[in-house]
Structure formats: structure tokens, C-alpha cells
Amino acid sequence: xxxxxxxxxxxxxxxxxxxxxxxxxxxxxxxxxxxxxxxxxxxxxxxxxxxxxxxxxxxxxxxxxxxxxxxxxxxxxxxxxxxxxxxxxxxxxxxxxxxxxxxxxxxxxxxxxxxxxxxxxxxxxxxxxxxxxxxxxxxxxxxxxxxxxxxxxxxxxxxxxx
Amino acid sequence: xxxxxxxxxxxxxxxxxxxxxxxxxxxxxxxxxxxxxxxxxxxxxxxxxxxxxxxxxxxxxxxxxxxxxxxxxxxxxxxxxxxxxxxxxxxxxxxxxxxxxxxxxxxxxxxxxxxxxxxxxxxxxxxxxxxxxxxxxx
Numbered sequence: 001x002x003x004x005x006x007x008x009x010x011x012x013x014x015x016x017x018x019x020x021x022x023x024x025x026x027x028x029x030x031x032x033x034x035x036x037x038x039x040x041x042x043x044x045x046x047x048x049x050x051x052x053x054x055x056x057x058x059x060x061x062x063x064x065x066x067x068x069x070x071x072x073x074x075x076x077x078x079x080x081x082x083x084x085x086x087x088x089x090x091x092x093x094x095x096x097x098x099x100x101x102x103x104x105x106x107x108x109x110x111x112x113x114x115x116x117x118x119x120x121x122x123x124x125x126x127x128x129x130x131x132x133x134x135x136x137x138x139x140x141x142x143x144x145x146x147x148x149x150x151x152x153x154x155x156x157x158x159x160x161x162x
Numbered sequence: 163x164x165x166x167x168x169x170x171x172x173x174x175x176x177x178x179x180x181x182x183x184x185x186x187x188x189x190x191x192x193x194x195x196x197x198x199x200x201x202x203x204x205x206x207x208x209x210x211x212x213x214x215x216x217x218x219x220x221x222x223x224x225x226x227x228x229x230x231x232x233x234x235x236x237x238x239x240x241x242x243x244x245x246x247x248x249x250x251x252x253x254x255x256x257x258x259x260x261x262x263x264x265x266x267x268x269x270x271x272x273x274x275x276x277x278x279x280x281x282x283x284x285x286x287x288x289x290x291x292x293x294x295x296x297x298x299x300x
Contacts, residue, residue, distance in 0.1 A: 137250040
């Protein structure tokens with residue numbers, strides 16, 4: 001992917017890569033207007049730099065990369081599951097005669113997937129924490145938290161699909 | 163697999179990250195499907211009867227007030243959770259009670275969301291409903 005810098009990055013930095021990947025695989029990165037996603041990328045880049053300058057052992061870098069690959073797959077899987085949930089909701093919602101139990105089931109199914117993905121994300125978080133030394137974690141953990149805070153701030157309530 | 167636009171892709175990735183700790187099914191719909199302001203606009207446009215329109219808008223407003231309160235509680239729980247995860251020696255058992263509390267809150271938010279959906283639907287005709295939910299009516 002991105003060489004050594006990537007191999008030593010943490011959970012949070014991966015999110016920025018995913019954002020960038022989404023941009024690259026979409027219509028390109030040619031937009032000039034700063035987006036909220038780019039704000040996330042900025043904070044992740046700070047983390048990546050911090051990690052690159054703190055994690056020096058190649059072995060642990062490789063282990064971290066394996067964990068990060070699983071995180072990446074998890075994010076893409078859950079993103080797709082969220083798309084499918086929203087599409088299913090739209091179909092059900094459009095039908096005036098749809099029943100409450102049908103909605104309850106749809107929501108329950110999605111929440112089961114969300115909880116499964118969240119639990120896996122937690123597993124991966126703890127794996128990353130266990131792979132880093134205390135000194136390394138100080139920078140990784142701080143930046144990871146910062147990125148989650150930024151993802152929260154970037155929640156696109158009034159800017160969703162239009 | 164569905165092809166995503168660049169903007170949609172960005173929104174989805176952020177939403178996925180946020181949903182791990184910040185919201186449930188109803189939150190995903192509010193964030194990704196349609197903002198409340200759009201629903202209000204559609205209702206104002208479609209419902210001609212002032213009485214029914216005001217009743218529905220009042221329901222929406224009440225739901226929105228409740229959501230804001232719940233959002234604050236979720237935000238506090240989420241901050242507490244992130245504070246724990248920030249510590250390298252944190253144990254999963256420390257995070258689990260907060261996660262359970264958040265999941266309970268998300269279920270309440272889902273229930274309130276669906277209650278609202280059915281209250282609104284019960285106040286409108288099938289024709290009005292079709293116009294309100296139409297994707298190209300935004």
C-alpha cells in the first residue's frame with residue numbers, strides 16, 4: 001500500500017487511508033474544496049507521522065499491518081452492510097402497508113451486524129494496543145482517539161446523500 | 163456490489179467508523195437516508211390540511227427534542243468509552259458496561275424513530291405518503 005509508513009500505522013490512520021481510497025476509486029482527488037473527510041485525513045496523517053517516528057521494529061510493524069488489513073476489511077464490509085440496510089429501509093418505508101414487525105426485524109438484523117462489527121473492531125483495537133509499547137501507544141492511542149472524535153464531528157447529518 | 167460515488171464513499175466510511183461507537187439503526191438512517199429538515203419540507207409541501215400538517219410537524223418536533231437529549235447521553239457515553247480505550251492497559255471488561263448502556267440507548271432511539279414513522283403514516287393518506295417518501299421530491 002504505502003510502504004513503511006503504512007506498515008506501522010495504527011487503527012485510526014487506516015481510516016484516513018480508507019477515506020483516501022474511497023476518493024481515489026471514485027471520481028478522483030481533484031476536488032479543491034476541503035471536505036470533512038480531508039480533515040480526518042489531516043489528523044490521521046499526524047498520527048501516521050507520530051507512529052512512523054516511534055515504531056522501529058519491523059516484526060511488530062508486520063504484525064500491526066496484518067491487524068490493520070483486518071480492520072480495513074471490516075470497515076468495507078460494514079459500510080456495505082449499512083448501504084444494504086438503508087436501501088432495505090427505503091423499500092419498506094415506501095410501502096404504505098408495511099407492518100411494524102417487518103421494520104422491527106430489519107432494525108434487529110442491522111443492529112446484530114453492527115454489534116458484531118463493533119465487537120470485532122474492539123478486538124482489533126486491543127490487539128493493536130497489545131502490539132505497541134507503552135511509549136509507542138502514547139502517540140498511537142492519542143491520535144486514534146482524536147480521529148474518532150473527528151469522525152464523530154464529521155457525522156453528515158445534514159449532508160447525506162442528495 | 164453497489165458502485166459508490168466519491169462523496170458517498172466518504173460518507174459511508176465515516177459513518178461506519180462512527181456507528182461502531184456512536185449510533186444504531188435509527189442514527190444511520192437520520193445520518194444517511196434523510197435529514198429531518200428534508201422530511202419537514204416534504205410534509206409542508208404535501209399536506210394541505212393545516213390541522214394535520216401542524217399535528218405531524220408537532221410530532222416531528224417532539225421526536226427531535228427527544229433525540230437531542232438522547233444524542234447528548236450517547237455522546238457522553240461515547241466520550242467515556244474513548245477515554246477508556248485511550249489507555250493501553252484498559253481491559254475489555256471496563257468498556258463493556260458502557261457499550262451495553264449505549265446499545266440500550268440505541269434500541270430506545272430505534273423504537274422512538276419507528277413510533278414516529280407510524281404516527282406520521284397514520285395521519286396521512288397513501289397518496290400523501292408516496293409523495294412524502296418519494297426520493298425525487300427532495
